[in-house]
Amino acid sequence: MTTHAPTSAPRAGSRPAASSGTRRPTSPRPGRKADRGVGERPSAVSTGILLLGAAYCLLPVLWVVVASTKSGGELFSTFTFAPSTHLLDNVGDLNAYRDGLFWRWMLNTAIYAGVGAALSVIVSAMAGYALAKYRFRGKTVVFNLLLAGVLVPGVVLAIPQYLLLAQIGLTNTYWSVLLPSIISPYGIYLARIYAAASVPDEIVEAARTDGASEARTFAAIAVPMMLPGLVTVFLFQFVAIWNNFMLPYIMLGDDKLFPLTVGLSGLLNQGASQPALYTLVITGALLSIIPLVGLFLLLQRFWQVDLAAGGVKA
């Protein structure tokens, strides 16, 4: 969004000759100059297709909002998108379910994804900075090994990670989900790109000349410069942990330690024999996507991903 404005605004104003040379259709809305399309006729077809896509993506979200207002009976009897008035009852039921187990799942998810992503950012930032700003023997080997980790499918890791953690008695604890989530080869890869792009060598050198230690140079000078990129690393890792179903599914047995995903999946499983639980599952699904959707809308500008160039423009 923001990248357009500086390029298109002066072009529209200062070079009238160019725009009169190109045969442009009549300009219906000259006020909309910030858009790249200066005076382009809107196309109903392309707008229609795009809105259709938006509708497809919003449909299940809209449904869960409506469905969470229905009572158990109405869920299967009234029209899909006909709202009802039982939202508060459903939230109350969910609250009461096993002494508020749902909120425990919510808290667990926040711990796994929030703490895990924060630790991951610290580890990735340090590693990325080292790989971008130092020259040392073995650098290429280290980087290539870490990079290969991006392509390692989670499947080969699941069983041995479980067995290794079982040997030191860490399965079925918070650590069993947190610790494997901290290492993120992709995060290190991104952090290296940010460090290379946003921390100038001269500034690092100047800090050293002024007598700052290596650690201080990193913490006080490099990190603030890398910060926008590190927010993106945080978001990526947050979503990756929050999305990872298999790891907690394998590691945890105690449902007090479950994240939302494993908890709701288990609840749905029980619902097959107790349909009364379905309204709990639906209300739970609604409540669990609200915080994340909010986070997304708030931090939208950090999601400009350029995978091919390897960087993220924030």
Added chain:
Amino acid sequence: MTTTTSPPRTGTTRPARRTRRRLAPWAFLSPAIALFVVFLALPILYSVYMSFRTEQVSGLGLGADSRTEVWNGFSNYAQSLADPEFLASVGRVGIYGLLVVPTMLGLALLFALLLDSRRTRARGFSRISIFLPYAVPAVISSLLWGFLYLPGVSPFYYVFDQLGWDVPSLFSSDLVMFAVANIAVWGGTGFNMVVIYTALKAIPSELYEAAELDGCTQKGIALRIKIPIVVPSIIMTSVFSMIATLQVFAEPTTLKPLSNTISSTWTPLMKVYRDAFVRGDLYSAAATSVIIALATFVLSFGFLRLVQSRAFGQEK
């Protein structure tokens, strides 16, 4: 690096500083390397090791000493590759991947081009709406769609019912594949769209102006300029999508309670899970997971090599 002007008084501290500077990158890297070794490298090696082992039961199999671990050569692999359940799950994932990856990336490219077109309206709203599913974890999106597939809940069944038409259940054996594929397409299109859209925005607008001067239409610009330039992005998203597709686990596991057609070995990963944690046969599960990992590597690198000359060759 080569600062020549050094006052004499710092002469004593210089070697110390230099050592510190030489050690600094390793200090910064040490947490990452330690975690990498413990949670990535060791588990991979352990998996490979286990895939060549098996448990031998002596006597009646009672008592603690009656079970011993022994080398098993390639037997676990031979057994996995001959297992009809495994082969069926691989076939399913193959079809699933052929459905999901082209549909998802095709839609992502289409939406990205429309977002980049100056003739489209409601772009901000659409971009957020299409990206929104990325915020919904696979388990929860499967749960939402799972309910929308249920005849008692689904709006489609309601409409068809009013019209007096008979519709087959989406959970029947033929259609369940589409039901699962739809969830993956729904969840992944937005993210890939943002990736491609970001690449599109990086194209300098002078290129379009030149094309317009030459009388190129918007469709022509999309086909001849925009798509070729974003091909590298499409390739990368394809590789990541293929890796994710082969590992599909959360969606069918979540839908399982709603559908009888999804077996506990519906995808290769579900089979690994069942073998390891339901049957307790860690050794053959390890072999199966190594096979899946190798297949993933071969597929993603093979695909990259296949398209590399075409995509990256022209850039350099």
